Amino acid sequence: MSKTVEEPREKTLHELNMEQRAINQAIKEANKDDPLYSLPEPVRRAVAKRMQKPARAPIKVD
Template identity: 45%
Template sequence: MSKDIEPQREKTLHELNLEQREIDRSIRETNIEAANAAGKATLDVLNRHRPDGKRMQKPVRSPVTE
């Protein structure tokens, strides 16, 4: 007995949609992880400069005296 090989068929819209949803979900998860990592890195930099986490302010400019 020889096994018959099924000819390849085109994917249905349902199968294509399921694949696209899986791709979109993985991209969304990657973007969320990247955003969390970037936010953590930003906070690390801010905390390194100011332990209290407040925004750095520019020094007040003194009036020009002649």
């Protein structure tokens, strides 16, 4: 009796989703101490984008 070798198959959508969920959870756990990640995602994206841009002028305090 010889064993048949299964050919590698493509992952199902469910398997891919579960892998992505695990990756997202790991990222969330790694960044839970970052105050930026306590914000909702759209706000977080806008704030992060703004933080990457250089300031145009110094802030004047009267």
